[in-house]
Amino acid sequence: MKKKALAAIKLLASLLIFVLLFNGVTYILRDKSHAQAILPFYDEPRDSLDVLWYGSSHMINAVMPLELWEMSGITSYNLSQHSQTIPMTYFLLKETLTYQSPKLVVVDVFHSYMDTYYNTESNGLIHETFDNMNFAGSRMEGIFSIVEKERWTEFLFPLYLYHTRWKELKQADFSTPLDVYKGASPGTGITPFDELVLTSDVGTMYPHNEVYLRKIIELCKEKDVPLLLTMIPCVAPYENQVVYNRIKEIAAEYDIAYYDLLGEVDAYGFDYRTDLVDSGHVNLWGAQKITHALGVYISENYMMADHRDDEAYAAWDVALETYKGNRTRILKGLDEKLLAL
């Protein structure tokens, strides 16, 4: 009996050590681009975030949670990722809602016009979202739902794809990513564009995008969390806009709010000539305007407490000080770039 028990202990110990080593090696070797949007999120105290932001790279640059904190004492986290598709948003939302009970979920719908399943680029960037999520649960469900069977191995075990990075390891690979923007990333360039021509035509969505958009809406209803859909301003061609207009219709079906930041730029002073880094992404000026507009919208439509005097949220004031320093530097850079134009 004792021999068997010892053998069992050895086996369990071996397996445990293996799992730890495997996870450690995987972490070191994998590509951690923009991991700061999700990994530090898990360190936020449970149920401490009032708003959760989701979307693609447009959203990464557009909403600065610390601006919102400064403005109204509301806590939030920017969970957007490069090329985060609607289906990926669904699975990330599902996962993050098990750690937080936000008073509002906001999803930017820019990526909804793309054919996400067959877009190799998007498929590649699924790693950015899924690799940073916890192994079991929504991540697995997501892999089996939206990834081709031939690629399951590389998504279940990113080491299968990333082990070749041993040649490219840097210091940053050995530590957890530093985050000072609560998941966001401020844009620092200026490219002037002309004001956008808007259309009110309605188009159709790719079926799987529509399916997952509806799943997002239904999930929020199930968890009793208000959902807000937005469209961050960018140089959106006609083909994209008609899809967003379709989304407005779907939102209306479920009585979901849609804040058309794209269509109402004048209302909050967004300027295509100064507030964009490139045709898709806003810089910090644009982000400030957008965040403030959203802050006003939230205060007018949702009941949220101001945590600024709450000791439990002291860490946010510390984060804000760091942010202020960065903000001053970036805005100064933008001023200089504007003069150069």
Place this chain on the structure above:
Amino acid sequence: MLFNSVQFLLFFPAVTLVYFLIPNNKMRNVLLLCASYFFYMCWNAQYALLMLLSTFVTYMSGILIERAKNEGKRGRAKVFVAISFTSNLLILFFFKYFDFALDNVNRVLGAFGGGRIDVLFDVILPVGISFYTFQALGYTVDAYRGDVKVTHNFLRYALFVSFFPQLVAGPIERSSNLLKQFEEKHVFDTKRVKNGLMLMLWGYFLKLVIADRCALLANQVYNNYTLYGSTELIVGTLMFAVQIYCDFSSYSIIAIGCAQVLGFSLMRNFDTPYFARSIAEFWRRWHISLSTWFRDYLYIPLGGNRKGAWRKNINLMVVFLVSGLWHGAAWGFIIWGAMNGIYQVVGAATKSMRLRIMNKIGIDANTAGHKLFQMFITFALTCASWVFFRANTAREALSIFKRIVFQINPWTLFDGTLFTLGLDAPDFFVALFAIAILIGVSASRYNKIEPLEVLERQNFPTQLLYCYTLLFIVLIFGIYGPGYDASAFIYFQF
């Protein structure tokens, strides 16, 4: 199914688990038979029928031979041997050599101004056909010679022919060794299973870290030889020598380890061949199962060395020409075989003369220096023959030799060229480091110290440390993943 595939990593544990859960040995064999045919059909389902045909023919040959011998009709028994051989070799010839034969017929016709013969079908080589055919034919001869008890259990015989660990690239097992093992009931022995897995891990290290890495360089150099001079071509050839050894021996090692987990014992196929001090010795250490097959079923029936020196040399050349041909339907392989035959013929013929010279000038054959010298010469001769084995055509091989001799460029060893041959600097050094480990292990084995046996005596933490170190070396430095096509083992094309 490749050993180095995710599919196999799921297949093997599943089969092992079910095998040990089934209490009845007959059902276990049924499981292994189904698993083996499934394993084979993953390549090409139709060709499993071919294997079944060879299985049936050789199985029946055993029964008919036994009956003929019991009736005292040895002549008739011989006929059955002949039928078995003819039919199986015809199948083998057709699938393996038809295109090659047609090609050469057309070349001859062309030389005489005649027209081409063209066929509308493309003959695809069934995986493993050279291996299982030889294994099955060996049974026919063993039955005739009385070296094995003829089996009347078709299931068990079919499993002997198709046993998945060694089906596709050996070791070519003897019926007297393997057939009876299917009658035994194997217990789940933790130690044996663990050792089998450790053996497999070593095999994966050889394949994924060394063989497939060296292949990147060897392929680049051999497929683009016109870009390179002597040094690069020599380095490419050396890398190929490492590649083919590691690729082939790793397959056997994984096969032996797999079989060991299930409780079966397969023969060792390689015995540190590059440490051989003569070509004759090399062939006692390389692809041992094939060499001994040729020795027992071709060389000895031809008379071996019992009919005088001349006949011995002829027999040797026949065996090695056939061996070359066995490896592939191309002149390069035949020349490779011929070279190995000639090496041995010349070696034997000059042996007494060489010994006399050594005596006269006072060279002591027993010194480490001399032994290393012999190993070096043997290795050099082997590598020279590898050029013909690897080059895409025999003509290219000759061009490569010319370049090696005439386009001497030693500076390329020092000016960074070495890192442009398919492996960048980090990969090149990983290859060297891994090869160094291999040389160390091989040197130990050459001196009759088996590292795995030493490891088995160590404490649990030591064994775990070794396993995880090697495992993570394979996981991190292995050549696998979406960026690479899982490279099939070289000997699959044989």
